Amino acid sequence: MGATTHKAIILMNLGSPDSTEVPDVKRYLMEFLMDKKVIDYPYLLRLLLVGGIIVPRRAPQSAEAYKRVWLPEGSPLIVLTQQLQEAVQHALPDVPVTIAMRYGNPSPKAAYDELLARHPQLKEVILLPLYPHYAMSSYETAVDYAKEIHQKGKYAFKLTTIPPYFGNEDYIRAQAASMQPYLEQDYDYVLFSYHGVPERHIRKGDITHKHCLQVADCCHVDSPAHAFCYRHQVFVTSEKVAAALNIPEEKWGISFQSRLGKEQWLLPYTASRFTELPAEGKKKILVACPAFVSDCLETLEEIGMEGKHSFLESGGESFTMIPCMNLHPLWVQAIGKWCSQIIHA
Structure with missing residues (x-):
């Protein structure tokens, strides 16, 4: 990392089970659906609904659905997000780029710790939630969770979040x-x-x-x-x-x-x-x-x-x-532009 920047980028997506096995899918769904910003009922009601009804029914169905799209390398969402990270890293070779997921792995803590291990003098992390639109159950929960982990870990670096870009x-x-x-x-x-x-x-x-x-x-x-x-x-x-x-x-x-x-x-x-x-x-x-x-x-x-x-x-x-933007050059270019504006501000 160049001495003039001391900055890094995290691309944050939703997440995915670690495998298509029912226990992994069940664990992922519990974390996802127990998020109070996804199902915003009181905790005990949410626990009864999610743990007692939704997840036991949905986990086997979701596991079968994941099997239909799973790639040899793993979950499509994780694989594509990793490939996007590599493309952005290529576009910004002097700034470390990693990924984090709101649910499952890698977690924001794992991303923070990885960046710090590689760059102990890190001063700022730019968080790009891979959600173009603001919703309580997507953009908001991702940002709030990343901030919560940042505060709890008492990390010295600043956390800067890129706002929703639905009309950018x-x-x-x-x-x-x-x-x-x-x-x-x-x-x-x-x-x-x-x-x-x-x-x-x-x-x-x-x-x-x-x-x-x-x-x-x-x-x-x-x-x-x-x-x-x-x-x-x-x-x-x-x-x-x-x-x-x-x-x-x-x-x-x-x-x-x-x-x-x-x-x-x-x-x-x-x-x-x-x-x-x-x-x-x-x-x-x-x-x-x-x-x-x-x-x-x-x-x-x-x-x-x-x-x-x-x-x-x-x-x-x-x-x-029509496939999502995935690795489209203009999408990679847009991410690089937004992050560069913060890096050089």
């Missing part, structure tokens, strides 16, 4: 460029599928307490609430990417996937749209998942396998899942 032109440009080749084929419709969240989370995160899901067309009416509103931010991303790609307004839409439980989540549900679109005459579709920057179980299996099957069974003719 570098991110939009990279997202659009990664999708562009797939739009050259004949298609009827582009569906932007985002990870869902409960509507209750949107209301809970509304700092004004009177805007989100209360004002007509709330996502397009200016409000301070938008800084923390996942729904508003996915609209911004979709509209900017669609404009960059010149997709006609009638040929694209938004939906939300990965619903858990019976309460109301953001609508429309992706699973429902897959069965409805063929009947609407949209039989050749492209599906993009801009909330994910690296392909994972939710894109490869839930969309690319289960979603495709559902759509074709409902009368669809052509289904193309």
